[in-house]
Amino acid sequence: MKQLTNEYLNEAIEDCRPYAVNGNVNTSLPNFDDTLRDKLGVSIMTTDQSVYSAGNSTHCVPMQSTAKIIALMLALHDFGKERVFQTVGMEPTDEMFNSIGAIESHDKVKPFNPMVNAGAIVVCSLIKGGNNDNRFDRYLRFLKQMTNNNELAMDESVYQAEIANGARNRSLAYFMQSTGALIFDVEAALDLYFRINAVMMCCEDFSRVGLLLARDGVDPGGERLIPPHHLRTVKAIMMTSGMYNSSGEYAVDAGFPCKSGVSGSIIGVVSGRMGIGIVGPAIDKKGNSTAGGALIKKLSRDLKLNMFRTETL
Amino acid sequence: MKQLTNEYLNEAIEDCRPYAVNGNVNTSLPNFDDTLRDKLGVSIMTTDQSVYSAGNSTHCVPMQSTAKIIALMLALHDFGKERVFQTVGMEPTDEMFNSIGAIESHDKVKPFNPMVNAGAIVVCSLIKGGNNDNRFDRYLRFLKQMTNNNELAMDESVYQAEIANGARNRSLAYFMQSTGALIFDVEAALDLYFRINAVMMCCEDFSRVGLLLARDGVDPGGERLIPPHHLRTVKAIMMTSGMYNSSGEYAVDAGFPCKSGVSGSIIGVVSGRMGIGIVGPAIDKKGNSTAGGALIKKLSRDLKLNMFRTETL
Amino acid sequence: MKQLTNEYLNEAIEDCRPYAVNGNVNTSLPNFDDTLRDKLGVSIMTTDQSVYSAGNSTHCVPMQSTAKIIALMLALHDFGKERVFQTVGMEPTDEMFNSIGAIESHDKVKPFNPMVNAGAIVVCSLIKGGNNDNRFDRYLRFLKQMTNNNELAMDESVYQAEIANGARNRSLAYFMQSTGALIFDVEAALDLYFRINAVMMCCEDFSRVGLLLARDGVDPGGERLIPPHHLRTVKAIMMTSGMYNSSGEYAVDAGFPCKSGVSGSIIGVVSGRMGIGIVGPAIDKKGNSTAGGALIKKLSRDLKLNMFRTETL
Amino acid sequence: MKQLTNEYLNEAIEDCRPYAVNGNVNTSLPNFDDTLRDKLGVSIMTTDQSVYSAGNSTHCVPMQSTAKIIALMLALHDFGKERVFQTVGMEPTDEMFNSIGAIESHDKVKPFNPMVNAGAIVVCSLIKGGNNDNRFDRYLRFLKQMTNNNELAMDESVYQAEIANGARNRSLAYFMQSTGALIFDVEAALDLYFRINAVMMCCEDFSRVGLLLARDGVDPGGERLIPPHHLRTVKAIMMTSGMYNSSGEYAVDAGFPCKSGVSGSIIGVVSGRMGIGIVGPAIDKKGNSTAGGALIKKLSRDLKLNMFRTETL
Incomplete structure (x- = not known):
């Protein structure tokens, strides 16, 4: 198991960026063109409020899905x-x-x-x-x-x-x-x-949405915005349906709830541990960021984020 | 949170048995007729090898799905x-x-x-x-x-x-x-x-299949039958597709991997904690045991088995 | 082969009216209720400008389809x-x-x-x-x-x-x-x-639409309203698709181009011979007048209107 | 209106043969390869037993559909x-x-x-x-x-x-x-x-099938093989469904019953007038001979074979 550090994230970004060639930028969105193809950014915010970022993490995109x-x-x-x-x-x-x-x-x-x-x-x-x-x-x-x-x-x-x-x-x-x-x-x-x-966000914003879900609804100031049972519902639906018609694949290969958008954004939720925000505008035919999706799967493997692991063994 | 005991399971069975009225016995199976409608049994085997059973837990049915x-x-x-x-x-x-x-x-x-x-x-x-x-x-x-x-x-x-x-x-x-x-x-x-x-099993058998998955492939004798990464794949697919066309509902309302069969059998997997085996032959239109499904959801609520909970908060 | 007379049409109407029990009046249309169920009217206008009518031929309905x-x-x-x-x-x-x-x-x-x-x-x-x-x-x-x-x-x-x-x-x-x-x-x-x-018409109006098609576009005054090749196109499409999802059945059992509407109206076209207009508000699940459809088929048999006949033999 | 002669048919074949470039030979059939692409033959047999043929009319193909x-x-x-x-x-x-x-x-x-x-x-x-x-x-x-x-x-x-x-x-x-x-x-x-x-036929054979339908079931020897009412049913179904998913188009552009096969064969029926047999192995994506289909439409236009014409006007 790898350690979550900015250095690790930098390497992970460079490992996954080449997957952008398998996707295309959704040029029906304003200001989206092929120059965005190689952009890839990530922010991870842990439940202890630490933030780790790498790549084009300050590049904002519309939230879309x-x-x-x-x-x-x-x-x-x-x-x-x-x-x-x-x-x-x-x-x-x-x-x-x-x-x-x-x-x-x-x-x-x-x-x-x-x-x-x-x-x-x-x-x-x-x-x-x-x-x-x-x-x-x-x-x-x-x-x-x-x-x-x-x-x-x-x-x-x-x-x-x-x-x-x-x-x-x-x-x-x-x-x-x-x-x-x-x-x-x-x-x-x-x-x-x-x-x-049409609301614009960058990686840290996306990661904080994930963190709210990972903390069962408690916001950065410690206030509970929404009851935990509603968030369990949201996370379960993200697991079965969050990644368009690749949701089954992400349940297997990532193993934690994610939601993607055709702007190349992905929100990931690791309950009790972290929220993940990714932006990578080149998307595949199903609508998911190709480089971003590769990064989600790599994070799951390296940081042991898969919920279907059996921790106690 | 309730304590897992035989007494608790007995009460749970009686709470859930009435849901059988919403289902029908699949009479295309040999020896399946309406006299089986009210049968409902459960066995739970924990990772420390304790077994809890209640109801018609020794009633055997073909495995089907x-x-x-x-x-x-x-x-x-x-x-x-x-x-x-x-x-x-x-x-x-x-x-x-x-x-x-x-x-x-x-x-x-x-x-x-x-x-x-x-x-x-x-x-x-x-x-x-x-x-x-x-x-x-x-x-x-x-x-x-x-x-x-x-x-x-x-x-x-x-x-x-x-x-x-x-x-x-x-x-x-x-x-x-x-x-x-x-x-x-x-x-x-x-x-x-x-x-x-066509292989016949009863509740304890079903629960032991669940337990193998909950223990990442280690059998009752301590031997690893299959590598953990394959079982993570199986569990993820059970979560997204295990309960016929109600899989999304069970991801929300149970929150752990399950697989059902039209004989009214259900296998449940709570990683690191337990395997669950249920038999309740009255099934709904989608193919799931009506009383058995109600029991799965009740166990999730009472014993806090939902994987989308955030334990550390 | 029967002779086309008002007397014949009166008998035909009474033969077919009982088929209304197999249909229902489309009560989403204003002023359509179950009292219309037994209404059935027909007008036939031949290329020599004779008109034959029977039943509720002056009952007007919206054209719908x-x-x-x-x-x-x-x-x-x-x-x-x-x-x-x-x-x-x-x-x-x-x-x-x-x-x-x-x-x-x-x-x-x-x-x-x-x-x-x-x-x-x-x-x-x-x-x-x-x-x-x-x-x-x-x-x-x-x-x-x-x-x-x-x-x-x-x-x-x-x-x-x-x-x-x-x-x-x-x-x-x-x-x-x-x-x-x-x-x-x-x-x-x-x-x-x-x-x-929403345009309202009764049987004679419907029959005159059929007659225009049967006369390749020549109106009652002898003026050609539309070129014949366009009307061949319209008639062919009526034959393959005019009677909703029973078009194949009407091609077999009537054998001439028809078009129906959910108000219970039917227009029939027998090229070179006649236009047929029918109103019978009780429709089947596919949208066709049940009594009107029975009448179309009876007219085809009795008056030998089926285009797939081989006249020269 | 053109006259039906061998000379006319020869010209018609040469006019339509180039349409073969829009199709492909179905190479899953034995002995079917690209050398068959430009083959195109036709035979027409009239109710007075005259036969007209042109092109590769003696090239045999399996009947298929x-x-x-x-x-x-x-x-x-x-x-x-x-x-x-x-x-x-x-x-x-x-x-x-x-x-x-x-x-x-x-x-x-x-x-x-x-x-x-x-x-x-x-x-x-x-x-x-x-x-x-x-x-x-x-x-x-x-x-x-x-x-x-x-x-x-x-x-x-x-x-x-x-x-x-x-x-x-x-x-x-x-x-x-x-x-x-x-x-x-x-x-x-x-x-x-x-x-x-898998039964092999050439153009004249196909045309004689068409002729049987055009003569309401009377075979070349004058014997009635099958009652006329059954043949009306067959012809109506050919009109609505005989040319795969282009049946509607052929009802409009040919206007008489046809049936095609993926060997490039087409049978056409003009009731009371003629049977048409065509072989042209290059087929389009829907399964119809491209050159053969063009020929069917040309024959309809030139010889006025469209049933939706109004002869008496």
Whole structure:
């Protein structure tokens, strides 16, 4: 077992950076182009509040799908587990994250889980706060508190791009209205979804989200933001569905809950030990950072982070 | 947190037995009829070799799908992880365990994972041993060693019923041959699959399989039967795909690896702590024991078995 | 072979009316309730301009899906065959008329054909005329001319119901925008689609639409409204896809092009001989009038209307 | 309108031969290789028994899927329409001809129609005659009588290749057994299916099959082999499902019933006028001869063969 140090992380970054050649930068995002391909950064924050960073750890990207776990936390907080899962399922799917047919072909009323787009959109419809400005303010305050970063903000150009390219998500949202899953204002739910996708974060911010989950909801100031039982739910769903259609592979090869986004971001959670934040914009066909994913697996092996280990033996 | 005692288990059985009304006995199995509906038994074996049992813990049933994890262990042992997963995937699916369309519609060569029938059949094709009698003997010896039960045997009437009702599995097997996943003798793979489904076990046997996984491969005599890294793979796949199309729900509500069978059997694994064996023949539409599943969730809550807990806080 | 007379039609209506018990009235349409179940009317207009009617032939219903063939005629007229079929396919589908998964699972850009909702919505996007009031005026003028009925109009309550229940169609429309099939204003295409579904017609009106097709585009006044080659295209698509997921059955048992709507309306075309208009509001699960469908098949047998006959033998 | 002469056909062949570049020869068939790419032949036999031929009209190929209509005729003869369509549907499908998922995802018991492989296999199970040698003899006698060609025979190497590459069809057959559609001997049905695929024919043979259908069942000697109402059923199904997943396109662009095979063969039926036989081994991705399909469409335009024309205007 390796020791977690900045030096170790520097080496790990250089080991994994070459995997970027297997991926492509998602150029539908503003300011994302092929010059980002080789960027790779990581921050790890441990439960004793130590921070380790390496590589392009200060490169900020929009949260994209990593926002889905924040939205789920808030919805669980606002409505409780029973009500949330009347609206969205908790089962993994083999379909793409933006699939409609998956829902339709199973005669389902609910999206499969909160990690696919349809699921996240109905989860957004459950976040309280009145009008959308207030709901997004509340979301952002929650995120600022857990990351201890008051500068967090939505990028307007990313938000506008989400709207401009939003036909598929709009189709999903109206489909969920047609099944009865999305009973509140469809356009408001979509708009909040577009906004939370567009919040910019860098590696340390991502690692602090992971740390909150690793500490069962206690923020950097020692305040409990959300009850532990809700976070167990979030972590279990990250394990079965957090890494798009490679979630099974990451359960095997990483063995701890992760959530990725098509901006190349990954949040990792090692309960009781650490939160991990990674940015590596070159993504594979399923949507996961290729270099970032390699780094997640390497950290698991080197630092013995796999939950399916039997520590007592 | 409750204390694990026989008394506690007796109470737990009586609490959960009424859930049997939500299920039905799978009468396509020989000797399975509605008189089995209210049977519910459990055995728990801890890493310090204590055994706790309650209810109908000596009622034996055919392994059915719980055999899939034994076959996977042997195939990993015989061919290694890389070769096994060239033949079968490791991703959860939202389709039924006997679905062909799931594979076809994704233009897939490989079955989704070793926990669906198509996956288990190709896994069976990878078990070494020459002719089928020898391969099954080897399988049975492996199972006897881990359960410390030399009496284990295949039930001939269950085996014959598997053959008689085998059209769908035969269709799956030839489909996997057509994609190139099953390159060895199709009928031999099917026959081995039918045999392993027909081995009879009771709760203590099931719990000892769980214990082997909880002890990273060390059998009751202290011998390591299989390397720990292979068992981490098995446990991760049980977590994401072990409970048919309710695997996500069990990841959330139990939070430890489980595998169920349509005979109403469930194997649970709490790494470093215990193996759990349950028999409750009334199953729900997805294939899981209704009373047994309720018991798994109750044990998780009462004994704090959820892996997504943060013990150090 | 029977003779086509009013007396014959009266008997035919009474023979077929009992089939209504196998269907249900689509109560999502305004003013549609179970009292309409037993209504059944028919008008047949021959190429020599004789009209035969029987039953509830003056009962008006909204066109619903029978409007899809009018929209297709106009789009073919406005853009030509090549351009129209760059936007929509011409293949039958086994999926429901409002399916999205059918398109998604085949990685298709285009809806399967102009007879499913997604196809008709993109066809609507191709109808010329500037703003939607003008485009609908043009559509209605075209329909008035071919039916020789200047009273035709949209029912406001049906239109409002289409909007209120429009989530699934809106989802389909945005899906088609996301694939690139619907490049014009999505909400305008939807609105035109909702309007044309809401135009009220009775049996004689429906029969005159059939007659225009049977006369290769010549209207009651002798003017050619649309070139014959476009109408051959429309008739072929009616044959393979006009009767929802029973189109194959009607090709066998009727043997001439038909188009049905969930209001219980059916338009039949016997080239060179007659147009048929039927209203029978009790529909089966696939969307076809049960009594009306029985009548179509009876007319085919009695009057020898099946195109697959070999007349010269 | 062009005149049907050998000279006209020679020109038509040369016009259409270049379309072969858009296709590929199905090299899984014995003796099929790229040297066959430019072969294109046609024979047309009219109801007055005149024969017109051009191009490589004497090049023989295995019937492949064109055999499906012969099998359907025999099954209709042996069991009648009602019984046959209890076993197989009559609806077009958007799935590939060898799809299982199409059946599974619709919870269907029956294959969609007799033109897809699963449908043809269950149709084969309905052909009477005792053992398979006798059943195939009977099939071959029927085919010899309608083609007036006593030399017709199965090619042993094609039959062996069907068996060797038969995994997908075997999977389909056992799937149909599992749903209850195929209740007779599965391996016998498969074997008969493999045999009928392997019968060798050239253009004139194919045209005489078409002519039998065009003459409502009267063979060259004037004997009626099969009642007209069964042939109307066959022709209607050819129209909606005969050209694989381009059937809708051929209904529009040819407008008469056709059936194709992956050997590049096409049978066309113009009721009361002619039978058409074409061989052109380069096929497109859907399975249809590219040059042969172009020729079918050209013949329809030039000779006015489209059934959706309105002759009396």
